[in-house]
Amino acid sequence: MRGHEAVMTRSAYLSAMGENGGMLALVRLRRGVVGESRRVCHLIPVPAAGAVPAQLTALCGEAIFPGDAEVLDGLRGMPCHRCLMESAPAGPGLLANAG
Template sequence: MGENGGMLALVRLRRGVVGESRRVCHLIPVPAGPVPSHLTALCGEAIFPGEAEVLDGLRGMPCHACLVESAPSGPGFLANAG
């Protein structure tokens, strides 16, 4: 879930927009109101119209910064990790 419990979209920059090593899957909060001029991934990356494809499921290399930003905060969430 995105900020304030909203939906998140999984998007990946299209081939040719960036090099293959930068074509990671970003998490983007879906705006509730009017569509803005660009969307901003949880990591801060600006995504402009036509630059990305919306994915229908988990695939490809994730953006690590987006994953970190999407992790729940608070004590005990990662206490038993690894």
């Protein structure tokens, strides 16, 4: 993969909160970057205001370069199961303990 400039708008951010209290963005790798079966929707902690880093890391650990991904403005597409598990609250009887 290669690094590119990113264009992220505040309206495209998912209003979910990460464990560190930060917002999460829902992103998907663009067509042609990976095969269709790998174009899942990842959750990425939104960087602090200012420059977007050269590489973002999804909750699942996947490295994503901003120009290689599209920021989604809502829930759509196949979710990354690992990102979902990492974003689920921990506690007795909750999804995070299902695995």
